[in-house]
Amino acid sequence: MRFILRTQQQQDRLEKREPFTENPNDYAVVLDGPVVGRIYLYEHGPSKGKWGWFLQSPTGASGYGESLEDAKEQLRQRWFTETQRLTKP
Secondary structure (H helix, E strand, C coil), X not given: CCEEEEXXXXXXXXXXXXXXXXXXXXXXXXXCCCEEEEEEECCCCCCCCCXXXXXXXXXXXXXXXXXXXXXXXXXXXXXXXXXXXXXXX
């Protein structure tokens, strides 16, 4: 399994829908086909400059990292935790 970051604009084009953002720092997180989350740069407010992430899962996990790499790693770790929890009998 491989996580891929695709700009939200690219993802919108692939899904044949109107782009909802023109922010180049807004990414769809794709895992072997389906979108599993999103990572984006906060541009306003107290979190300005941090990278927010959220996971499309039953828990709706989210957080933020100090860098894009940090946010990607946090999302990846949380996805594996969620997957293991949901697949245990």
